[in-house]
Amino acid sequence: MNIYGEYSMLAMVTAGVIYMLAVLIHAAEWASARGTRVKVRPARTRSAMLAGAVVARGAGTDAADPEPAEPAADTGPTVPEPTHKELLRTEKLGRIGLAITTVGVACHAVGVILRGVAAGRAPWGNMYEFTTTSLLVLMLAYLVVAYRFGMRWLGLLAVLVGTIGLGVAVTVFYVDVAALVPALHSAWFLFHVPLAAIGGAAMNLGAIASILYLVRKRAEEKGTVRGYLAKLPDSARLDRLAYRLNAFAFPLWTIVIAAGAIWAQYAWGRYWNWDPKETFSLVTWAIYAIYLHARATAGWKGTRATIISLVGVVSFWWNFVGVNLFIQGLHSYAK
């Protein structure tokens, strides 16, 4: 192994350890929010000038609320109880978790870049490289939504995925640096992989938002939104965020499949071979199409549609890991 390869490995392992630390801190953050409860906030006004002039208002619910009948819809956005010492601690832990994650991501990025330097090419020639690169994209996507859109509440689960993924990559998938096999020398391959990683990152973050949606919605239906859940956006909003992430991922995933097919045409003279990898990316695509249709179908909105999107992400992971490990196909880089 050349020296860059060694440093790359060191950086990856360090990143994994830092992620683990961040997970612990986010877990502490969740635990520290035990005392938080939902409090209804008065209807939001756009501005002071509007406040003076308003005569009457509609119900204030969002027109797009998937289930206007749900009890939580009327309670509006929620905030934790103010100025509690515990609250401050929760906030502090959250910030520390995010800061530590940022350091971890930096390490992770160094690891991926050094791996590329060591191999003298883009670092996605085998399962190990593909996994570490994709996880980096996932973690970067998380940082973007956490810093820019205040979605730090994704932290615990997102970093957990990062930790487990990097751990498995380093221990199970690791292979030494080597040149690419000829089949991977293709511009379409270079295009296919990062798009798949970005689409995958959006699907995963979407799935995390979906899980939190399901949990929070249940709590809302029972009328007891407590602990960290109370700090989350309300269920309608979580549902919308999950939808946004999935809706962003879906066209990307379409392009990923198309790029893969074009590459296959160059590599094998046949754009669709029904090899397991292709089949499962199509199945994943179809599941997300079902999800989008389900959202538009009365009776399937909300929980049921969300569960379909979770089936989609399971299919994504099976395609990513399961097919590579358990099924043999044309995609030789799986080894």
Added chain:
Amino acid sequence: MSTDTDTRATPVEQPAPDRRRRRDAPGLSLRELLRFCWTQLTAMRTALTLLFLAALAAIPGSLFPQRSVSPGQVRTFLAEQPFWGPVLDALRLFDVYTSPWFSAIYLLLLVSLIGCITPRTIAYAKAVRAQPVATPRRLSRLPAYLSVRTRDPQGALDRAETWLRAKHFRIRRDGDSISAERGYLREAGNLVFHVSLVIMLLGIAAGVLYGYRGTAVVPEGRGFSNNLTQYDDISSGAMFTDRDLTPFTVLADQLDVRFETGPHAFGAPREFTLHARYTEGGPLESATIQVNHPLQLSDGTQVHLLAHGYAPQITVRDGNGQVAWSGPVVFVPEDGNFNSTGVIKVPDARPERLAFEGRLLPTAVVDERGTRSAFPDAENPVLFLTAYAGAPKAESGVPENVYTLDKTGMRQLTRAQEIQLTPGSSYQLPDGGSVSFDGLQRWTRLQVSHTPAMGVTLVGTGLAVLGLCLSLFIRPRRLWVRVPAVGAGGDPVIEVAGLDRADARSGLDIDVEDLAIAAADLDRAAPGNGPDPADTETPSRVTGDRAEES
């Protein structure tokens, strides 16, 4: 078009049509029955079910070996599972993607798709040209509603119109109200997407029906002409005829192969390049064919490099001293180090016909694991042969497998693998005659394929992505402004309302508020243009909102 989507496209005041309405089955006429089937088939729920079935049906094809991909594995499976093998086979689980049940699902999906698009396209064509709907009487029943006082009710509609135009709304102004709508492209995008799916499927179908794909083994120095007799195997669609074979010839001049010599992945393939010349009727042109870089002919036919191996150049003299065979013999690699086996048949040798079974080691080594090839490149080629002889056989015309030797009527001339040759050496056979190993060449397996209408499929895919993006990212919205005469307290009041026409959109409240501010001219009227209270909320909330409005 499904009732489910109808409800989504209409303002909320209208009650949804009752989907549970039942028609009494006994009284159905044939016409009604057909109509009923059509309605069912084109309902959104059916699309959902069919999509689900299609996804489900694709799965077994990746769990069981498929004949089209790995016929060998299917044979092994059938041999190892005497009970389950035939059962699965009867269920067509080894040919999932050509099975009747799979075809049925995607054909139904196609019909459902077309049945769904047609009425929606007609409805859309009308909607695009139509004006926005008239302002509903009771705006306060809409999901977003605001009424605000204003000091200047006369200018309110003008100001509202300016604001709406800047936001690219289509506007209908009648008397005391404005009805505005935006986001027509969303439905257009959705239709384009679904139509593109049909285009794609048609393109794929054309490619499958009229296309062909075949392979042929060509030693270096030899050529391939595109006609059926030259193929080792060929598969083609139902509508394919020989005339669809484009005439061309490829000469395989030289194959350059490079393998990994570094410590990692030692022996892994690194590069194959076939230096070739080809003609489609005109003068010979040179070309290089590589993995991922097929030779592209003018009508879209592609020639791919699929595999390669060794073809020792052999000369055999018979008992009469005549040259009975001279040329390359294709040896089949059996592992990554190209331990290869092959058969040399010399039916024309006299007085007796001759044959040899051979083993070729491109980089021969002898170690505790025996005599074997240790590297795929030809570093130290050694050819081991076992000779056979027999009485001449009448030409039967039945094609024989060139890779196996039928030893009936033949006797073994030498001990197994007694003959050991290196390039340039030769061996005298016991009963006269000789065999010589003149040199080592390579062979390539070329694949010739033609998939018509690939451009149609590609354009369909591109349009699908475009339509999808419009459909997913455009947010249709309706806004209304009305200027009633006088409000409750005696002040002039204007009403603003909004409705979103798509799933999971947000920011409607904000648009309604902004429109109210613009129409009532509160910008100027308000005393303190202080900071937005929303901006002073807890940090995570504010940014959370921003995420949705961006």
